[in-house]
Amino acid sequence: MNSGGEAKSLIVDLCRQFYTLGWVSGTGGGISIKENGKVYMAPSGVQKERLHIEDIFVLDEQGRILEMPQAEKKLKLSACAPLFLKAYELRGAGAVIHSHSIYAVLASLISEQEEFRISHMEMIKGIRGMGYHDTLVVPIIKNTAYEGDLTTSLEQAMLKYKSTFAVLVERHGVYVWGKDWKEAKTHAECYDYLFQASIELRKLGVSSNSFTCCIANNHT
Numbered sequence: 001m002n003s004g005g006e007a008k009s010l011i012v013d014l015c016r017q018f019y020t021l022g023w024v025s026g027t028g029g030g031i032s033i034k035e036n037g038k039v040y041m042a043p044s045g046v047q048k049e050r051l052h053i054e055d056i057f058v059l060d061e062q063g064r065i066l067e068m069p070q071a072e073k074k075l076k077l078s079a080c081a082p083l084f085l086k087a088y089e090l091r092g093a094g095a096v097i098h099s100h101s102i103y104a105v106l107a108s109l110i111s112e113q114e115e116f117r118i119s120h121m122e123m124i125k126g127i128r129g130m131g132y133h134d135t136l137v138v139p140i141i142k143n144t145a146y147e148g149d150l151t152t153s154l155e156q157a158m159l160k161y162k163s164t165f166a167v168l169v170e171r172h173g174v175y176v177w178g179k180d181w182k183e184a185k186t187h188a189e190c191y192d193y194l195f196q197a198s199i200e201l202r203k204l205g206v207s208s209n210s211f212t213c214c215i216a217n218n219h220t
């Protein structure tokens with residue numbers, strides 16, 4: 001029996017929206033939602049802005065497939081499945097977004113010591129538990145040839161950075177999660193804004209990690 005109509009149609013709608021932001025172009029990226037102990041995700045290698053409700057896979061929390069699209073469609077489960085499942089397992093997430101945003105990719109390259117850092121930006125407050133004066137830190141893991149091979153390093157980053165809601169993947173994109181799809185979306189929008197801000201500030205020769213100090217120094 002088909003179930004989870006709301007989660008399925010949210011994935012279809014949100015992927016269409018994320019496409020317009022450049023987060024899921026070229027078939028990559030996507031969003032998974034967990035609802036009532038069931039996990040929903042898109043197929044692999046398809047245009048994410050043109051999904052149909054019937055294309056969405058349903059899994060249990062262990063990753064066993066409960067429902068899949070009709071066999072004639074020859075659809076495979078998203079290669080991001082093990083990474084989405086890791087966020088559910090380790091972080092109690094209710095939704096996970098994988099974005100290929102160019103800002104995430106560039107942020108993964110301009111940062112030092114395997115961490116993206118930014119402080120003194122209003123949008124930091126959009127990340128749960130963070131205040132304007134806090135420094136937002138996002139771990140960066142190395143990319144691998146296959147999406148699934150990122151799972152071990154994503155897990156290590158989640159264990160090391162206990163309070164992060166995002167992990168950047170160098171030259172690839174970012175995984176972002178939240179307690180439900182609304183929080184995951186808010187987080188993803190704030191992170192993306194902060195990645196872009198950091199890149200633009202870098203172009204202006206301003207450090208995004210000590211913005212206040214730079215401004216202050218310019219005035220002395």
Ligand SMILES: CSCCC(=O)C(=O)COP(=O)(O)O
Nearest residue numbers: 026027028029044045078079
């Ligand atoms: C050009 S997409 C390369 C593969 C990738 O990074 C990805 O996120 C694939 O996700 P999918 O859900 O299509 O398996």
Ligand SMILES: [Zn+2]
Nearest residue numbers: 028029147173
């Ligand atoms: Zn990807």
